[in-house]
Amino acid sequence: MGRIPIREILDGSLEGRRVEVRGWVYRLRRLGGKVFVVVRDGSGSIIQCVLDKVTAEKFADEVDRLGIEASVVVEGVVRSDPRAPGGYEVSVSRLEVVGESHNFPIKGGEGIDYLLDNRHLWIRSRRLTNVFRVKDTVLRALREFYRKDGWWEVTPPILTMSAVEGGATLFPVDFFGKKAYLSQSAQFYLEVMIFSLEKVWAITTSFRAERSRTRRHLYEYTHFEAEAAWYDMYDMMRVVEDSVKYIVGKVLEERSGELEFLGRNIRPLEIAADEKYPVITYEEAIEILQRKGMNVKWGDDLGADEERVLTSEFETPFFVVKFPKELKAFYMKEDPDDPRVVLGFDLLAPEGYGEVVGGSEREDDEEKLVSRIRAEGFDLGDYEWYLDLRRYGSVPHSGFGLGVERLVMWIAGLDHIRDATPFPRFRDRLYP
């Protein structure tokens, strides 16, 4: 007899066998003589453990010490019973309370603010447990895909010197008397590394000091970024599409139980894992929106309302490419066929989720880059090392950034990004 994850007991193959379950008390119901202890464990599932009158009396001291979220070791025989949640229960022969728990602060029905104050305890919920199991698979699949595809993992810095994309959205840090900032993107450092490793990627934490008040923004998030020499925008988009398909496929394959628990409709994911992702230009997006009766014209940014309308047009994730230069960052390469636009792309998830990936071919021409930096009003001196990349063996290259929590949010069908990360930093929330 060994220790068994609860999820395996619910498979049914262990019926009649003696098992040991270790976990935490999820529900506790005493009825005179009998005691029902519902236990949860890291498998994200629960099992009902039943003590009959004789056993309950034998372990009376232990029963007295039980409470919601107490950690327990339970030994007993697995039995099929239609009255048990999940169809199986454990008929208990031994009960041990490892760590007591009295008056657990979360009892059900609490509001979001209270729950966030108790995130360190709320995190034990079955819902969050299942979400983080999905997130693990997403991260693992990302790493697998890029390793198999010949990319190198690198480790860019988090502490950076200057305001690369404009200072307002950066968190300042005191670096021994010098002003430093927490990185909001590893892109420039990845651009450096393609000159040796050619195809590189990194998973880092990125920080944005924008006081965003939406369900899609975190101040601190997990950023997957990739950069490759010799890749044009379309090469990069193919990689993005293939890797997203790979991830969705892996989650469908390995985390179907979790998705089911989360109430996720699998169908859009199955489509996203199989079908080609459409590509539309910014100009076509504007036309679609105008046809839908929206008041937008060429040159307007695609806001949340516009994104929502667009995502309802497609069943799969889809690309929007070639945005007006003014709407996008200075480092994006100008389209040789149309200098009004840049070779940038966004990947929008369907079902109203919106932007998950943003990428572009990078401007590799020093003169053009310098004039774009000047036009933004940035200090050229801050960009010397970045400009050096265009002076010594400049090469066409492209890259992108993917918001891991946004991807998880879409795949898991969450209605708020805060549940895609254990300790969400947003709305000035720092505790716990």
Added chain:
RNA sequence: GCCGGGGUAGCUCAGCUGGUAGAGCGUCGGGCUGUUAACCCGAUGGUCGGGGGUUCGAGUCCCCUCCCCGGCGCCA
């Protein structure tokens, strides 16, 4: 930063046109041998976010301030 909503019991909330506060849940005690957020009986519960003002009297009206939620902008 902007627009909207809200801070009343441990939690979720009610409290009309001003007259010093209620419910459900929880907690505690008791009962119950199949409960599923168990149920039944009893008990416990508050400087009404903070400060100032009007008034005989403020949870309620006015001003200031702090915090939180939903949305926008920004983005991943």
